[in-house]
Amino acid sequence: MPTSTPDALRDVSVIIVGAGFSGLGLGIQLRRRGETSFVILERADDVGGSWRDNTYPGVACDVPSPLYSYSFRTNPDWSRMFAPGQEIWDYLRTAAREEGLEPHLRFGADMLEARWSETDHRWTVRTPQGEFHGDVLVAATGHLTDIKLPEVPGLDTFTGELFHSARWNHDFPLDGKRIGVVGTGASAIQIVPQLAEIAERLVVFQRSAPYIQPRRDRDFSEAEKNLFRRDQRTVEEMREMLFWYNDSRFAARRLVDDFLAEAMWQALSHLEKQVPDPELRATLTPDYTIGCKRVLLSDDYYPAVQKPNVHLEAAALERVAGSTAFSASGQGFELDVLVVATGFETYDLPSSYRIFGRAGRSLADHWSNGMQAYNSIATAGFPNLFLLNGPGTSLGHNSVIYMIEAQVDHLLAALDWRSAHGGRVLEVSSEIENAFARRLDEVAAETVIIRGGCSSWYLDPRNGRATLSWPDFAHRFRDECAPFDPAAYDGDERALRV
Amino acid sequence: MSTANTLAATAGGVSENHGSLHIGDLEVNFFDSVEERGDFPPIVLVHGTGGSTRSHFSFLFPMLAARQRVVAVDLATPQGPPEEGTARMAEQVQAVIEKVLPARPVTLAGYSLGAVVAATAAGARPDLVGGLVLMAGWLKTDAQQRLRNDVWHALRQSDAAALRRYQAFCAFSAPLLAMLSEGEIEALVASFRTDDVMAAQMEINRHVDLTEIAPKITCPTLIVAGTDDLMTPFRQSKRLFGAIADARYTEITSGHAMVVERPAELVHLIAAFNADPNEYPAGATLPARRP
Numbered sequence: 001m002p003t004s005t006p007d008a009l010r011d012v013s014v015i016i017v018g019a020g021f022s023g024l025g026l027g028i029q030l031r032r033r034g035e036t037s038f039v040i041l042e043r044a045d046d047v048g049g050s051w052r053d054n055t056y057p058g059v060a061c062d063v064p065s066p067l068y069s070y071s072f073r074t075n076p077d078w079s080r081m082f083a084p085g086q087e088i089w090d091y092l093r094t095a096a097r098e099e100g101l102e103p104h105l106r107f108g109a110d111m112l113e114a115r116w117s118e119t120d121h122r123w124t125v126r127t128p129q130g131e132f133h134g135d136v137l138v139a140a141t142g143h144l145t146d147i148k149l150p151e152v153p154g155l156d157t158f159t160g161e162l163f164h165s166a167r168w169n170h171d172f173p174l175d176g177k178r179i180g181v182v183g184t185g186a187s188a189i190q191i192v193p194q195l196a197e198i199a200e201r202l203v204v205f206q207r208s209a210p211y212i213q214p215r216r217d218r219d220f221s222e223a224e225k226n227l228f229r230r231d232q233r234t235v236e237e238m239r240e241m242l243f244w245y246n247d248s249r250f251a252a253r254r255l256v257d258d259f260l261a262e263a264m265w266q267a268l269s270h271l272e273k274q275v276p277d278p279e280l281r282a283t284l285t286p287d288y289t290i291g292c293k294r295v296l297l298s299d300d301y302y303p304a305v306q307k308p309n310v311h312l313e314a315a316a317l318e319r320v321a322g323s324t325a326f327s328a329s330g331q332g333f334e335l336d337v338l339v340v341a342t343g344f345e346t347y348d349l350p351s352s353y354r355i356f357g358r359a360g361r362s363l364a365d366h367w368s369n370g371m372q373a374y375n376s377i378a379t380a381g382f383p384n385l386f387l388l389n390g391p392g393t394s395l396g397h398n399s400v401i402y403m404i405e406a407q408v409d410h411l412l413a414a415l416d417w418r419s420a421h422g423g424r425v426l427e428v429s430s431e432i433e434n435a436f437a438r439r440l441d442e443v444a445a446e447t448v449i450i451r452g453g454c455s456s457w458y459l460d461p462r463n464g465r466a467t468l469s470w471p472d473f474a475h476r477f478r479d480e481c482a483p484f485d486p487a488a489y490d491g492d493e494r495a496l497r498v
Numbered sequence: 499m500s501t502a503n504t505l506a507a508t509a510g511g512v513s514e515n516h517g518s519l520h521i522g523d524l525e526v527n528f529f530d531s532v533e534e535r536g537d538f539p540p541i542v543l544v545h546g547t548g549g550s551t552r553s554h555f556s557f558l559f560p561m562l563a564a565r566q567r568v569v570a571v572d573l574a575t576p577q578g579p580p581e582e583g584t585a586r587m588a589e590q591v592q593a594v595i596e597k598v599l600p601a602r603p604v605t606l607a608g609y610s611l612g613a614v615v616a617a618t619a620a621g622a623r624p625d626l627v628g629g630l631v632l633m634a635g636w637l638k639t640d641a642q643q644r645l646r647n648d649v650w651h652a653l654r655q656s657d658a659a660a661l662r663r664y665q666a667f668c669a670f671s672a673p674l675l676a677m678l679s680e681g682e683i684e685a686l687v688a689s690f691r692t693d694d695v696m697a698a699q700m701e702i703n704r705h706v707d708l709t710e711i712a713p714k715i716t717c718p719t720l721i722v723a724g725t726d727d728l729m730t731p732f733r734q735s736k737r738l739f740g741a742i743a744d745a746r747y748t749e750i751t752s753g754h755a756m757v758v759e760r761p762a763e764l765v766h767l768i769a770a771f772n773a774d775p776n777e778y779p780a781g782a783t784l785p786a787r788r789p
């Protein structure tokens with residue numbers, strides 16, 4: 001085990017793994033409360049998580065920036081409604097610096113293994129930077145972070161250049177190239193319009209058409225930004241308006257007829273307006289209920305796929321031979337580059353294979369029937385382990401930052417309670433964990449995630465459960481999961497609020 | 499009398515039964531989500547002026563019914579002196595509660611004129627009402643409201659098109675209207691309908707006076723005001739806050755049409771209140787929500 005220079009943070013009260021919105025959000029709150037005994041372990045060489053890794057052309061958020069940011073650190077400087085990824089990354093780097101997190105960050109510190117010790121009731125995390133010990137372990141490792149490549153025969157033998165959208169190769173010039181884009185999800189529809197500008201030929205492999213609604217993006221003027229700076233309340237009001245508007249969109253996810261019809265109309269009238277050719281329009285029309293997969297926002301995707309140099313192949317990529325990519329319809333395309341925009345490991349998280357709780361059992365093993373956690377934050381058999389943005393937190397209709405902040409509040413209250421109770425170990429029973437998961441399953445069963453007739457990354461294909469999703473209003477997550485109730489950790493099912 | 503359309507609440511696991519009862523020569527329609535979910539008291543919704551369950555609660559009914567039983571009343575507009583209008587309507591609400599949800603406390607939630615009706619019912623029959631939510635309600639019609647009411651009646655006589663524009667202008671908040679495109683404004687304007695029933699309700703609105711009733715309300719009460727409400731300005735909600743003993747108060751950034759502008763925030767407020775009416779003590783102003 002390589003132990004480098006002595007590190008004052010080898011032994012702390014809280015170890016946070018991951019320096020994205022979740023880990024930094026918790027770190028900022030700890031700092032603001034004057035805590036110093038915590039370390040943030042990050043495998044990469046900078047903070048930012050998703051926003052450090054995703055640098056593809058056109059990358060931007062799809063929840064408006066005034067809302068897609070911390071409530072406790074609103075930002076008057078967003079250049080536009082949907083800020084480019086670089087700005088979001090800068091926002092996080094600035095936040096980490098200004099909030100005093102730098103001394104707490106350890107980069108290149110991949111959590112290789114985290115183990116609970118039954119004897120001293122503490123966690124040990126092994127990393128390439130040595131071992132770290134802590135009373136509490138927080139997995140803020142994300143669930144759109146480990147890339148997933150499609151299982152396509154011959155993909156690894158492709159003779160051209162190949163990379164994933166979240167590992168963009170900026171050194172490879174794409175101008176005038178024949179490019180294939182695999183996938184039509186959130187990343188792909190941002191990438192395609194950019195590549196359509198420069199590619200000699202662009203082939204988009206579409207397994208299933210997404211719903212796309214108008215983006216309504218716009219610049220913030222200097223005068224507006226100045227007002228945001230001068231009157232903080234104006235930013236908050238915009239945030240609140242966006243939040244409650246987004247939350248109202250959950251009615252469509254719950255399949256309430258009027259709102260479902262409205263959501264459908266917003267998407268299909270957009271398609272009709274932008275795509276005159278009925279045949280192409282049919283190809284671009286989804287075959288499931290809106291909201292089952294992530295609803296995308298774009299004004300330039302449909303125009304892009306109609307460019308003469310762009311071909312929309314209405315079939316998945318099936319195999320690759322040399323420089324030829326074959327679709328499931330048997331069509332072959334000669335390509336110089338393949339951009340794989342097929343998303344991430346979502347339901348079977350790599351980090352769960354590295355965390356070992358009581359009796360040396362791995363979290364992945366514990367989750368072999370699908371991941372779940374009491375209040376989306378605590379699991380049975382893993383004392384003093386807390387998960388941020390883990391199971392049951394993903395949203396199709398509102399900002400994930402809101403969910404993360406609710407979890408941080410729960411966690412801070414849990415830490416307070418621990419220190420007021422002699423550092424007692426916090427662990428939930430399987431009964432509590434299962435009861436919570438059952439209730440979420442019941443709620444999800446009434447939503448489009450389960451009933452929408454699609455297979456999405458919200459679902460665990462091993463069991464059909466929507467283990468990643470919070471199947472309700474975002475506000476209800478705060479109402480029900482942000483409060484910390486020690487009774488739940490003592491096995492009292494009456495403490496379940498969902 | 500408002501007609502009862504079928505409510506769009508049959509999907510998402512929520513279904514509803516439609517029923518009616520007679521009080522004198524008035525037929526009162528109601529909707530019932532039937533299924534009990536969780537241990538929360540049922541919620542009874544009462545719509546506002548010119549509205550119906552369908553037009554005011556197409557969001558609130560199914561979304562609240564996802565977690566607890568919901569009953570909504572379509573008020574029938576009584577003939578007779580307008581001073582007695584709200585009492586007659588409150589009787590309808592009381593009759594529906596007694597028929598559909600006998601012998602158990604309910605949380606009664608009224609919007610606009612429905613808030614006045616709900617408060618009247620809670621004051622008259624404290625045995626029926628365990629909790630009260632008053633959205634965009636008012637205590638006693640004041641001169642500002644009568645002035646608006648005058649303009650409404652004058653436009654109804656003289657200019658139907660202008661009346662619709664005036665209604666849209668009064669119902670929604672300035673920030674919301676400012677955001678809309680011309681087409682969206684026109685669609686909004688066109689959605690306003692007036693008829694003799696609504697005119698009769700506007701007459702009832704002129705004569706609201708809860709000053710005697712409010713002190714008789716004993717149950718926990720949540721008062722929800724819209725910051726940008728021109729029809730029942732938030733100061734009216736504050737007057738209710740002063741007049742009802744066990745009241746707590748909160749504002750949402752919205753015009754009068756809060757059931758359309760901020761429906762998810764209302765679901766949050768009503769559901770949280772229903773789960774624990776005493777989460778905040780009497781006299782409290784709820785902490786600001788900063789999502």
Ligand SMILES: Cc1cc2nc3c(=O)[nH]c(=O)nc-3n(C[C@H](O)[C@H](O)[C@H](O)COP(=O)(O)OP(=O)(O)OC[C@H]3O[C@@H](n4cnc5c(N)ncnc54)[C@H](O)[C@@H]3O)c2cc1C
Binds near residue numbers: 110
């Ligand atoms: C392109 C893109 C656009 C998105 N747009 C939106 C949007 O508009 N709105 C929205 O709500 N959400 C959006 N999301 C979801 C987004 O992931 C979350 O909003 C948020 O960024 C998640 O933050 P996080 O800290 O939980 O996870 P991440 O940002 O994934 O951070 C996790 C961190 O943990 C580190 N890590 C993982 N495993 C280990 C390990 N074993 N050891 C050490 N470190 C580890 C990772 O390197 C990473 O830095 C988007 C995601 C992507 C990919």
